[in-house]
Amino acid sequence: MSDQPLASTLGALRASGYPDRTVKQEIAANATARLRAGEPLVDGLVGFDQTVLPALETALLAGHDLILLGERGQAKSRIIRSLVTLLDEAVPIVAGSEVNDHPFHPFTPAARRLVDERGDDTPIEWIGRDQRYAEKLATPDIAVADLVGDVDPIKVAEGRYLGDDETIHFGLIPRHNRGIIALNELPDLAERIQVALLNVMEERDVQVRGYSLRLPLDLMVVTTANPEDYTNRGRIITPLKDRFGSEIRTHYPLSIDHEVDVMVAEAVLPDSPPIPAVVVPTFMAEVLAAFTRSLRMAAEVNQRSGVSVRFSTGNYETLAASAVRRAVRTGEESAVARPSDLPAVIAASMGKIEFESFEEGREVEIMTRLMKRSILEVFRRRVRGADVAGLLDAFETGLEVTTGDLVSGRELMGQMDRIPGLAAVLAGLDVEESPAMAAAAVELCLEGLHLSRRLDRHESDIGYTYVQG
Structure with a gap:
């Protein structure tokens, strides 16, 4: 004009x-x-x-x-x-x-x-x-x-x-x-x-x-x-x-990176005071992206109905909200998403996926299995080449680590003091030095080692306890 x-x-x-x-x-x-x-x-x-x-x-x-x-x-x-x-x-x-x-x-x-x-x-x-x-x-x-x-x-x-x-x-x-x-x-x-x-x-x-x-x-x-x-x-x-x-x-995102970019761009995270500052580490967003892509390829899922990027975005928001809940309940200054928040994602997303009729009653089992596969995929890609011998040796000498969705980052890291090589593992995940961020990376490592059958995991009153198998 x-x-x-x-x-x-x-x-x-x-x-x-x-x-x-x-x-x-x-x-x-x-x-x-x-x-x-x-x-x-x-x-x-x-x-x-x-x-x-x-x-x-x-x-x-x-x-x-x-x-x-x-x-x-x-x-x-x-x-x-x-x-x-x-x-x-x-x-x-x-x-x-x-x-x-x-x-x-x-x-x-x-x-x-x-x-x-x-x-x-x-x-x-x-x-x-x-x-x-x-x-x-x-x-x-x-x-x-x-x-x-x-x-x-x-x-x-x-x-x-x-x-x-x-x-x-x-x-x-x-x-x-x-x-x-x-x-x-x-x-x-x-x-x-x-x-x-x-x-x-x-x-x-x-x-x-x-x-x-x-x-x-x-x-x-x-x-x-x-x-x-x-x-x-x-x-x-x-x-x-x-x-x-x-x-x-049109098509769904063709790569993990594109799926993550869409989630980050579209998600609306809680940010109004007094809500703590929310951080979703990149590796956690990659887990969600891998989970969505697994569902899009799963034979148990009705692919005619599709698995939308809105599904990924909603999961990203749920993951962040679960981290906020933990921060509010434990007094943490920042809310950092961790693998222990993923069960909340599965619970919130159940009704968004249309399964084949012959899979009725197995929805939770299927989604849990695909989520574990996604965690393992990201763990292997992000922690590949890192020396985890020091961490495994600590478990060999009797270390037990208990974590859950209401365990603060400081409390979790307090159970893992002076473990040789832990800093190198965290560096591979590109995390900051804060206890909350380190706890998110440690949880991913522990769950990845468990899914790789190098650690056992037992349910506890507050979540999960990792021990040497």
Whole structure:
């Protein structure tokens, strides 16, 4: 937007040199400017740089309607909503238009009549980005009237004929003309409604209660779908599939690092006084990421429902909250997440995963097994090469270490005084010298050694006791 005053009449708009372009041309131009400046089209995406983003950039530059295919929690909604930022800050419409008539190309009878009567003195209004974006969750109960429109009985009662196109009360799509329409879960839309959408996207000819209505709408249509619905059950009518210029497939994070980055970016941790400062060590975030990835590959889990990144993010928040609980109960100054907080994660996430029907009753067992596998994976990767002989020798001479979700870091470390080589093990996990951070690293080492069958672990009144086997 320039600093010049916005035109208030049709004549002033023409004199200003306002570009006459479609919404897709507008988005392509703004996307081009952003890419040329080295700015991302979508903020906050992780791991999509070589996969999703190139396809999205190409589709927008081509001016295509889009369909995003992906499981739940794959940033489809974030991508769609980010497209709003590629619209101009404000665009002109004929004053009072219900369907955002372009002043240069009005198509509703009221707008055409106003332009014919007033000419260059036709009043102009400006609308912002938010008024040009609509998002709708597709459900089977949606009617044509909701999306396109219907006869308005009040207008008929005022004296208009049913055949008069001014009796129409416009629906969601026409009211966001010259903008972006987003339909989530498109396969859930009834086929007869998909036919109406087909006409809106291509033929621009819509029938409302037998009355044929010509709607030369200027829109970008963006939809989402689950790949199974889209490709297997075939619930999107074939002609409608053909109207989408580009199909973009999303995916879950492809690496542990990307999963961790998403968790850290999306999680909202408790931080209001008097809550202690929260720290989630990187190796604990890696355990959660490995746990999520294990669930995505597990045969016991119904993979059709997916394991969302929201699952990882929620687990990250639960892990942090369990650490806060311990800090509050034990008086620690900082809340540092430890492996003893992981049972709280399993308990909180049980209802978020859909297991295969033949695994009923074994959910806790399965998740506990996968969590142990994740701990062992991170332990082997992070502590590889570290000399743990001094730690094992201490257990050989009778050392016993008891820990739990309510054992403070200082209390835990007080049980492990003067163990040769412990500092080197902690250095391999890149932790600070504070008792709470050291306790988190020690717990990971103890649990990793137990899962490697080099230490035994017995349940105690306050948690677990590690001893030499």
